[in-house]
Amino acid sequence: MSFLYITEQGAKLRKSSHRLIVEKDGEEIQEIECFRVKTILIFGNVQVTTQALTEILNQGVELAFLSEDGMLKGQLTPPLPKNIDIRIRQQERSKDPHFVLSQAKRIVHVKIRNSLELLKQADWNDADRSLQDSRSALEDQLRNVEKCDDLDQLRGCEGAAARAYFGAFPVLLKERNLFHGRSRRPPEDPVNAVLSFGYVLLVTKLQSLLDGVGFDPFRGFLHDVSYGRPSLALDLLEPYRAPIVDRLVVKLFNLKRLQADDFEEDTERGFRLLRPAMKRFFQSWEEFLNKNAVRRAMQRQVETLAQAIKGEREFPEHFQFKAD
Amino acid sequence: MMHYVVVYDISNDKMRLKTARILEDFGDRVQHSVFECPDLDDKMWTLCWNRLQKRITLEDGDSIRAYALCESCRARIRVWSLDGGGAMENPDVIIL
Numbered sequence: 152m153s154f155l156y157i158t159e160q161g162a163k164l165r166k167s168s169h170r171l172i173v174e175k176d177g178e179e180i181q182e183i184e185c186f187r188v189k190t191i192l193i194f195g196n197v198q199v200t201t202q203a204l205t206e207i208l209n210q211g212v213e214l215a216f217l218s219e220d221g222m223l224k225g226q227l228t229p230p231l232p233k234n235i236d237i238r239i240r241q242q243e244r245s246k247d248p249h250f251v252l253s254q255a256k257r258i259v260h261v262k263i264r265n266s267l268e269l270l271k272q273a274d275w276n277d278a279d280r281s282l283q284d285s286r287s288a289l290e291d292q293l294r295n296v297e298k299c300d301d302l303d304q305l306r307g308c309e310g311a312a313a314r315a316y317f318g319a320f321p322v323l324l325k326e327r328n329l330f331h332g333r334s335r336r337p338p339e340d341p342v343n344a345v346l347s348f349g350y351v352l353l354v355t356k357l358q359s360l361l362d363g364v365g366f367d368p369f370r371g372f373l374h375d376v377s378y379g380r381p382s383l384a385l386d387l388l389e390p391y392r393a394p395i396v397d398r399l400v401v402k403l404f405n406l407k408r409l410q411a412d413d414f415e416e417d418t419e420r421g422f423r424l425l426r427p428a429m430k431r432f433f434q435s436w437e438e439f440l441n442k443n444a445v446r447r448a449m450q451r452q453v454e455t456l457a458q459a460i461k462g463e464r465e466f467p468e469h470f471q472f473k474a475d
Numbered sequence: 476m477m478h479y480v481v482v483y484d485i486s487n488d489k490m491r492l493k494t495a496r497i498l499e500d501f502g503d504r505v506q507h508s509v510f511e512c513p514d515l516d517d518k519m520w521t522l523c524w525n526r527l528q529k530r531i532t533l534e535d536g537d538s539i540r541a542y543a544l545c546e547s548c549r550a551r552i553r554v555w556s557l558d559g560g561g562a563m564e565n566p567d568v569i570i571l
Contacts, residue, residue, distance in 0.1 A: 152567070153566065153567055153568070153569055154567065154568050155569045155571070156568070156569065156570045156571065157571045158571060159571050162571065168496060168499065168500050170499065170500055173571055180571055181569060181571055183565070183569070184500055184501060184502075186519055187565055430570045433568070433570045434568065437567070437568040
């Protein structure tokens with residue numbers, strides 16, 4: 152099953168019979184049978200004909216529209232029969248503060264654990280032993296999480312853990328000045344731009360999976376319900392941030408597969424990955440996702456979440472990372 | 476999932492064209508009346524074959540033949556041509 156990334160500005164996605172065709176300036180640059188396509192990600196100004204949209208919807212192909220700097224504009228969902236029971240159960244369980252808190256705690260626990268595991272990989276660069284403080288801070292928060300009585304306290308722990316983690320983050324990088332603390336909207340340095348990109352790609356996929364199983368992706372446990380924010384998808388993203396996105400981004404910068412001049416800077420929108428590097432990133436991204444069986448893990452996570460919602464198990468299976 | 480080689484001999488021009496059009500949705504043309512349709516599961520193969528049967532009318536002497544090849548047989552396919560003309564591999568990741 153193929154994953155199609157279209158970044159060529161001015162390209163057009165159309166159909167011919169049951170094949171999808173990508174054209175640019177009247178010239179065909181790709182043709183593929185629609186049934187062979189699993190997901191299409193469109194970046195920026197790419198036209199999609201209505202006929203192609205119909206074919207894509209009919210065949211259940213996932214289609215997401217993103218901006219050139221990797222912000223999700225929206226996704227296309229076919230009107231497949233959804234599992235209404237799951238949605239009703241989700242609504243019921245979300246009114247149970249015990250259930251919500253315990254699910255949220257579990258997510259934060261796994262997130263912090265995975266962050267700690269990733270920091271283990273930075274020892275080689277830690278001449279001034281600054282990591283030890285961050286590690287202790289994270290371990291403290293891990294203990295605090297268990298003691299939290301409500302979501303506010305829990306978010307406090309999570310925030311403190313995130314600060315400690317991103318404080319230590321530069322130690323993972325060979326070139327520390329590529330990262331000046333976590334920044335988004337806009338990303339203030341190249342590393343942040345790519346981190347955000349990675350997070351969005353994963354959230355998009357999670358949102359689609361959740362929707363497919365019948366969940367409301369906008370009703371989460373840990374993340375607050377907020378306009379336009381897929382809180383549940385963001386909840387499920389947490390375990391993947393460090394071991395998948397952060398780990399790959401660090402690797403790419405350290406291997407110089409991404410460098411400062413692969414980016415352009417805009418006063419309003421911050422740093423943005425230029426197209427040739429964006430394409431290289433997607434290639435590495437797909438390889439990395441495959442190697443770490445991420446899509447399978449997400450599928451499993453959503454399925455087990457459904458089981459947890461129905462009371463068939465306590466927690467979903469979240470991605471747990473072990474550094475080697 | 477199997478790799479299908481579909482060959483046809485159809486006298487009526489319109490029908491021959493129609494056959495090619497149907498097969499284009501499942502694979503690639505490798506010779507004038509020969510298509511290779513890689514990685515079709517039972518569902519897709521049935522869809523293809525049924526579509527042919529439904530939409531194509533044969534005359535005396537016409538035939539459509541399909542040969543199913545497993546992965547190891549497919550690996551032993553040999554192609555000789557000046558432009559490498561075999562069925563295109565379907566990459567898992569397409570970045571445009």
